Amino acid sequence: MIRFKDVKKSFGTKEVLRGMSVEIKTGEVFFVLGCSGTGKSVMLKHLVGLLEPDSGEIWVDDDEISRFTEAQFENIRKKCGLVFQLPALVDSRNLYENLTLGIRQMPFAQQQIVIPKALQDVGMEKIFPEIFDRYPPSLSYGEQKRLALARTLLPDPEILLYDEPTTGLDNKNALLIHDLIKSISKHRNKTSIVVSHDMRNALATADRLAVVDAGRVIDLGTPDEIMASKVELTRSFLEDLRE
Amino acid sequence: MFNVDLDWKGPGIKVLMGESGVGKSTLLKSLGGVWKPQSGKLIFGEERLWLRGRFNQNPKLLARMGFCFQNNALFNSMTCLENLCFPHRQRFAEVAEGKRLNLAMEWLEKVGLGHTRDLLPHELSGGMQKRLSLARTLILQPDYLFFDDPTAGLDPITSRQIAKLLISLLDNHPALSVIVTNDQDRAKEWSHEIYELENGGLHLKSSEANS
Amino acid sequence: MIAAQQFQFLTQIVKRMPLLWRERREFQLQFADVAIRSLSTTITAGIFTGAVLALQFHLQLKDFGAESVLGGLNTSGTIREVGPILIAFMLAGKVGAYTSAELGSMKVTDQIQAVRCLGIDPITFFVLPRFCAVALTAVLLLVFGLVISVLGGMVAVWGIADIHPDQYLLTISRFASNTSLILATTKSVVFGILMGLICCYNGYQTEGGTFGVGESVRKTAVQSMVAIVIADFAITSILETVFRWLGWS
Amino acid sequence: MFHKIINPLFENFNILFRSLSVLAKFQTSAKDIWKQCYEFGNRTFGIVALCVTFMGVILITEYSFHMKLVIGNDSMIPAFAMIMLARELAPIVTALLITSKMGASIAAELAAMKNSEQIDAYRLLGLNIVDLYVAPRLIASVFANVCLTVVALAITVIGAWASAVYFLNFSTGPFFHSLVVFLSPFDFILMVTKSASFAIVIPIISAYCGLEAKHGAEGVGEATTNAVVGNSITIIIIDFIITFLFSKFY
Numbered sequence A: 001m002i003r004f005k006d007v008k009k010s011f012g013t014k015e016v017l018r019g020m021s022v023e024i025k026t027g028e029v030f031f032v033l034g035c036s037g038t039g040k041s042v043m044l045k046h047l048v049g050l051l052e053p054d055s056g057e058i059w060v061d062d063d064e065i066s067r068f069t070e071a072q073f074e075n076i077r078k079k080c081g082l083v084f085q086l087p088a089l090v091d092s093r094n095l096y097e098n099l100t101l102g103i104r105q106m107p108f109a110q111q112q113i114v115i116p117k118a119l120q121d122v123g124m125e126k127i128f129p130e131i132f133d134r135y136p137p138s139l140s141y142g143e144q145k146r147l148a149l150a151r152t153l154l155p156d157p158e159i160l161l162y163d164e165p166t167t168g169l170d171n172k173n174a175l176l177i178h179d180l181i182k183s184i185s186k187h188r189n190k191t192s193i194v195v196s197h198d199m200r201n202a203l204a205t206a207d208r209l210a211v212v213d214a215g216r217v218i219d220l221g222t223p224d225e226i227m228a229s230k231v232e233l234t235r236s237f238l239e240d241l242r243e
Numbered sequence B: 001m002f003n004v005d006l007d008w009k010g011p012g013i014k015v016l017m018g019e020s021g022v023g024k025s026t027l028l029k030s031l032g033g034v035w036k037p038q039s040g041k042l043i044f045g046e047e048r049l050w051l052r053g054r055f056n057q058n059p060k061l062l063a064r065m066g067f068c069f070q071n072n073a074l075f076n077s078m079t080c081l082e083n084l085c086f087p088h089r090q091r092f093a094e095v096a097e098g099k100r101l102n103l104a105m106e107w108l109e110k111v112g113l114g115h116t117r118d119l120l121p122h123e124l125s126g127g128m129q130k131r132l133s134l135a136r137t138l139i140l141q142p143d144y145l146f147f148d149d150p151t152a153g154l155d156p157i158t159s160r161q162i163a164k165l166l167i168s169l170l171d172n173h174p175a176l177s178v179i180v181t182n183d184q185d186r187a188k189e190w191s192h193e194i195y196e197l198e199n200g201g202l203h204l205k206s207s208e209a210n211s
Numbered sequence C: 001m002i003a004a005q006q007f008q009f010l011t012q013i014v015k016r017m018p019l020l021w022r023e024r025r026e027f028q029l030q031f032a033d034v035a036i037r038s039l040s041t042t043i044t045a046g047i048f049t050g051a052v053l054a055l056q057f058h059l060q061l062k063d064f065g066a067e068s069v070l071g072g073l074n075t076s077g078t079i080r081e082v083g084p085i086l087i088a089f090m091l092a093g094k095v096g097a098y099t100s101a102e103l104g105s106m107k108v109t110d111q112i113q114a115v116r117c118l119g120i121d122p123i124t125f126f127v128l129p130r131f132c133a134v135a136l137t138a139v140l141l142l143v144f145g146l147v148i149s150v151l152g153g154m155v156a157v158w159g160i161a162d163i164h165p166d167q168y169l170l171t172i173s174r175f176a177s178n179t180s181l182i183l184a185t186t187k188s189v190v191f192g193i194l195m196g197l198i199c200c201y202n203g204y205q206t207e208g209g210t211f212g213v214g215e216s217v218r219k220t221a222v223q224s225m226v227a228i229v230i231a232d233f234a235i236t237s238i239l240e241t242v243f244r245w246l247g248w249s
Numbered sequence D: 001m002f003h004k005i006i007n008p009l010f011e012n013f014n015i016l017f018r019s020l021s022v023l024a025k026f027q028t029s030a031k032d033i034w035k036q037c038y039e040f041g042n043r044t045f046g047i048v049a050l051c052v053t054f055m056g057v058i059l060i061t062e063y064s065f066h067m068k069l070v071i072g073n074d075s076m077i078p079a080f081a082m083i084m085l086a087r088e089l090a091p092i093v094t095a096l097l098i099t100s101k102m103g104a105s106i107a108a109e110l111a112a113m114k115n116s117e118q119i120d121a122y123r124l125l126g127l128n129i130v131d132l133y134v135a136p137r138l139i140a141s142v143f144a145n146v147c148l149t150v151v152a153l154a155i156t157v158i159g160a161w162a163s164a165v166y167f168l169n170f171s172t173g174p175f176f177h178s179l180v181v182f183l184s185p186f187d188f189i190l191m192v193t194k195s196a197s198f199a200i201v202i203p204i205i206s207a208y209c210g211l212e213a214k215h216g217a218e219g220v221g222e223a224t225t226n227a228v229v230g231n232s233i234t235i236i237i238i239d240f241i242i243t244f245l246f247s248k249f250y
Helices: A040-047 A073-079 A095-099 A108-121 A125-130 A141-153 A171-187 A199-205 A223-227 A232-242 B024-031 B080-091 B097-110 B126-138 B156-171 B184-190 C002-015 C017-021 C024-062 C067-108 C111-117 C122-161 C165-175 C178-204 C209-246 D002-024 D030-070 D077-115 D118-124 D129-166 D172-182 D185-211 D216-248
Strands: A002-011 A014-024 A029-034 A055-060 A080-083 A159-163 A191-196 A208-213 A216-221 B012-017 B065-068 B144-148 B176-180 B193-198 B201-206
Touching: A002 A040, A014 A040, A014 A055, A014 A208, A014 A216, A029 A040, A029 A171, A029 A199, A040 A055, A040 A080, A040 A159, A040 A191, A073 A080, A080 A141, A080 C111, A095 A108, A095 A141, A108 A125, A108 A141, A108 A171, A141 A171, A159 A171, A171 A191, A171 A199, A191 A199, A199 A223, A208 A223, A208 A232, A216 A223, A216 A232, A223 A232, A232 B156, B012 B024, B012 B184, B024 B144, B024 B176, B065 B126, B065 D118, B080 B097, B080 B126, B097 B126, B126 B144, B126 B156, B156 B184, C002 C017, C002 C122, C002 C178, C017 C024, C017 C122, C024 C067, C024 C122, C024 D077, C024 D216, C067 C111, C067 C122, C067 C165, C067 C178, C067 C209, C067 D030, C067 D077, C067 D216, C111 C122, C122 C165, C122 C178, C178 C209, C209 D030, C209 D077, C209 D216, D002 D129, D002 D185, D030 D077, D030 D129, D077 D118, D077 D129, D077 D172, D077 D185, D077 D216, D118 D129, D129 D172, D129 D185, D185 D216
Parallel strands: A029 A191, A029 A208, A080 A159, A159 A191, B012 B176, B012 B193, B065 B144, B144 B176
Antiparallel strands: A002 A014, A002 A055, A208 A216, B193 B201
């Protein structure tokens, strides 16, 4: 269970998070929507210790991590896997090395069992035989993003964080990614927090949604509640779907 | 990469869709005179775009065309106002400087950027940069307009504002416009003539009036 | 000051030095890549530095009829002072700038943050092998460049002042005392480490998207040159006093 | 392989002649040129002065070591050091510093502009980026490079004088006397021609590398690196050619 309590964060004079408070239950697919530049990605980066909040508390299960040191973040990062907006694969290493970045201590034999399963989850099991001699640039952008997802899945984190997984993808790949998010969360019982501004897929995939504006949560609820919401910003978000 | 022949008539908006990577932008850039196609002819009205032997484009025709790039291609060393005046000065040197300034201010107001007169492009948000790019393309009053994925990378609200702005700007400006996008919601708003580009060919996807 | 931050960065790298054994494959990869890539530059830099300096010494010594000692004078002159600086300037671009561009683009495409989230220390994974590879290659290439510059000088002098190579080589032994060799090697080692440190530091601190990468390469090139000149001055004055104290010529 | 050398060479000369033609026709505004002179000169002055002074002092100590071995008396040391500095090191060091500071930023900016398609935008307006961007920088580079070299040399003379008097117990009289005797206008001409020819090369090669940049962050990084390396190698080769030619009729 993840809880943000009145978290504030600003970069120089620019206030990004202005008292963000939200609660995400375990095993739930939770979407965070909002215009670009309203602090959605910043929120995720706080959970894995890439950023430290100016004030407020962040709870991951029963650890309060807002003042954690780098070492303490070690096991938090094992629990929360972050999938970045860019694939962020290491181009100079082959696919095997990229995939096993998170599980380097695992013995080779066990890796050979876990990797095909993770590739299966992202629908790329057919490249398993070639992972030793292929390099990330040989994959398409969509495939690279799915491989990055598989890489984050391998250390088997309890919580999965997605930073705008569908930006830069065309509609077919975007739909595919959303199905993956749903299936992974349901089959492997993982809490998933997805930052996105793709309203159509969000409503189809999420258990609960939050709409963020100017660093604060202004609307929260299940897809049906959001559809019927009175909040002005949410209504303008939904305008496309009404036609 | 692909051979395409198309025959578009009169003022109106044509939308070009297709999966990313299939070459929509390349086709648009060939039409817009940015890149020279390996073979084949590009005829606008009765004039050819690429003159035989000469490396660059037919200047008369180029003067009647406007291109709005996907990453906006704003001149980063010039203020917003200068970004509008500079192209206008190149195309219509005979116009008096004072008149040009008023026209530029008028266009800034028209796209809702009246207050950004002396700001530099990198100081604007994504949506505002796109508005400036639209203003810079349309201030030259071209007869042929090309938009490369104008709503890419914008969140739904801003992209809808840009789409509405584009429609209103094109309404009172009769020109043949080609818009490349892979955003279903916007495509229907812009035009009923939607073309689908698959690898190898271009075909009309739907031409009934938008529902 | 920048130097303080870079020194602090150096201590972080040195602290992780024992972990290099686990990353040795990447180290070997980087070492080969940097060496092959910079070999042609080193040879060009070496030949022309030697040739140009030989020409200058020749022009100056002509009035004194001290042609005969030109070989020795030029060699020791090149090796001790000007050679290391000029060759290091050339290498700063080829060796340092490339690595800082590579690290910079990795930072900009989030690879460094991604690896960190997977529980791996990015400095050990990315920076350490590159720092060692760049430092080691730079040292070897600098020494190799100095040897080439002596040959370059010899050929230039043979071509222009038609002083026969073996007469040129004869005088070398007379002048190139061991102090020159010690000076040349210490400079090469120090310059190599400086180049490795500065390029990794700037690459790792890149911000601001694609233009940020260009900025970090520019900073690397400028800082490397300034550091090289200052380090050269420091080494020369320190070792001079040491040699004088030891009584060597 | 052959094509790989000729094509870049042709492109570079193309940029050079295009910039020269624009300058010859006075199409570049004086304001632009002055702004670039400020950029080129002002921002690199501190570093150039520092490095060349250090070089000067190093050369003094170096020469005093060698002269004792060869000729015994060391009265000519400052003169020889200054000659070597003027003819060789001042132009090269200044040019290499300007390469890494300005050359790299030209390449980085052009590569970034290419990334954001600004160069295509200029082309559609019938303008070539070389006329707008490279021409003013060419003049500014030549002007700034020559001035910087001269000023740096002047500062080094003072630095050398200080180190000669305090470290190597010289007296001021003979120091300047030997300078006057040995430093001929010929050395000065050689220095100016060298720094001018280096200065022409820097913006041209940097612009070429910038315009050939590939897409994305790697492209910008690679373009900047190629610019720094390409300039350094060309500078030292040109330096050899000029020294070789001058040594013919010296």
